[in-house]
Amino acid sequence: MKLLRYGSAGAERPGVLDADGVLRDASSLVPDWGPGQLGPDALERIRHTDWTRLPKVDGTPRLGCPVAQVGKLVCAGLNYADHAAEAGLPAPAEPVLFMKAVTAICGPNDAVQMMPGADKVDWEVELGVVIGSRVRRVTEAQALSHVAGYLLANDVSERGWQLERGGTWTKGKSHDTFAPLGPWLVTADEITDPHRVGLWLEVNGKRMQNGNTANFIFSLPTLISYISQFMTLEPGDVVLTGTPAGVGLGQKPAPVFLKPGDVMRLGADGLGEQRLVCEALPA
Numbered sequence: 001m002k003l004l005r006y007g008s009a010g011a012e013r014p015g016v017l018d019a020d021g022v023l024r025d026a027s028s029l030v031p032d033w034g035p036g037q038l039g040p041d042a043l044e045r046i047r048h049t050d051w052t053r054l055p056k057v058d059g060t061p062r063l064g065c066p067v068a069q070v071g072k073l074v075c076a077g078l079n080y081a082d083h084a085a086e087a088g089l090p091a092p093a094e095p096v097l098f099m100k101a102v103t104a105i106c107g108p109n110d111a112v113q114m115m116p117g118a119d120k121v122d123w124e125v126e127l128g129v130v131i132g133s134r135v136r137r138v139t140e141a142q143a144l145s146h147v148a149g150y151l152l153a154n155d156v157s158e159r160g161w162q163l164e165r166g167g168t169w170t171k172g173k174s175h176d177t178f179a180p181l182g183p184w185l186v187t188a189d190e191i192t193d194p195h196r197v198g199l200w201l202e203v204n205g206k207r208m209q210n211g212n213t214a215n216f217i218f219s220l221p222t223l224i225s226y227i228s229q230f231m232t233l234e235p236g237d238v239v240l241t242g243t244p245a246g247v248g249l250g251q252k253p254a255p256v257f258l259k260p261g262d263v264m265r266l267g268a269d270g271l272g273e274q275r276l277v278c279e280a281l282p283a
Contacts, residue, residue: 001047002184002272003033003149005064006057009107012064016051017184023061024054033185034068035236038132038148043187064107066151066185067130072237073100073179074227075155077169079217079242086250095218095226100155100240101174108182108272111279112156114260115175121258121278124155124243125201125209125266127194130185135224135233143224146233149187150194152271153240154180154201154264159249159257181238183272191270194220199244201266203258208251209266211244 005012006023014026014033029046030037037046077096078084084091106112114121132148155173162172191197194213201209218226223241227233248256258264260280267273 001043001187001190003187004066004182004184005033005068006061007064008062009064012068015057016054018051023057024051025057026054028054032068033066035071035234038067038130038235040132043132043148062107063109063183065105065181066183067181067236067238070102070105070236070238071234073102073105073240074231074233074237075100075173075240076218076223076242079223080211080215080244081217082211082215082245083243083247083250086245086247091217095223097227097230098169098173100170100179103176104174104179106177106180108152108180108274109276110177110180112180112264112276113175113177114258114278114280116281116283118158118161118175119257120159120255122157122159122248123201123203123208123258123264123266124157124247125199125211125268126153126155126240126243127197127199127213127268128153128181129220129224129239129241131233131237131239132235134235135228138225138228140221140225143221144188146224147188148235149185150191150271151181151185152183152266152268152274154266154274154276155240155243156180180274180276183274186271197269197271199266199268201246201264203264204262208248209244209246211246213241215244216241
C-alpha cells in the first residue's frame with residue numbers, strides 16, 4: 001500500500017494511492033496515518049479495503065510527510081563505504097548515530113529554507129524506515145518485523161553548522177525543512193528487498209548521487225537492533241539509513257553547496273520522487 005497525507009501544512013488528511021495511481025481520501029477509515037495506524041494488525045485490516053469505494057481527491061494537492069506525529073528521527077551516518085571515503089573517513093566499526101529534530105520534517109515538495117548565514121547547505125538522498133511497533137533491545141532476526149514501511153528522505157544538512165561549530169551534528173541537521181519525507185509511506189510487504197533499492201538525486205538537472213542500498217555497511221536488521229540497545233523505538237518513529245556518495249561536501253576539486261533558487265529532484269525505486277526548491281529566508 002502507498003499511504004500519504006495531503007492538504008495544507010498542519011491540516012493534512014490521510015489518503016491512499018490506488019493501483020491506478022489515483023489519490024483517494026482515507027479519512028473514513030483512519031483519523032490519520034499516525035502511530036496508532038501503523039501496527040501490523042491495523043495495516044492488515046486496511047489492506048483488505050476496496051480502495052475504489054473511497055472518494056477521489058481532485059487536482060494536485062500539496063503532499064505532507066506521510067507519517068503523522070513522528071516521535072523521533074534517528075539517523076545513521078557514514079553507512080555507505082563510498083560516502084565515508086569521499087568524506088575522508090574510515091568505514092565505522094559500529095553504526096554512527098545522530099538525531100534530527102522532528103520540527104525539521106516537511107513535505108516532499110515543500111521549499112527548503114535557506115536561512116541567513118547558511119552558505120554550506122547540502123543534500124543527502126536516503127532510504128527512511130518507518131517503525132510500526134515498539135522496538136526495545138530487539139534481535140537482528142526480529143528487527144524487520146517491527147517495520148511498517150519505507151519512504152524517501154532527504155537529510156538536508158548545513159555543513160558549517162554540522163562540522164565547524166562544535167558539539168554533535170544535530171545543529172547542522174535540524175533547521176526547519178531539513179527533513180523532507182515522502183511522497184508516500186510504502187508498506188513493507190511491497191518492498192521485496194530493502195537492500196536492493198536504487199536511490200538518486202539531481203541538482204538543477206545534474207545527477208549528483210546514484211546509489212543503491214545494496215552498498216550499506218550496516219544492514220537494516222543490524223541498524224534497528226543496534227539502535228534499540230540504546231533507545232526504544234516507538235510506532236511512527238523514522239530511521240534514516242545513510243546516504244551514498246555524491247554529496248556536495250565531497251565534490252572535487254571543491255565542495256558544491258546549494259543556493260537560493262536551486263532545485264533538487266530525488267527518488268528511490270518504488271518510493272516516488274521529491275522536487276524541492278531552495279528558498280532564501282529574509283534576514
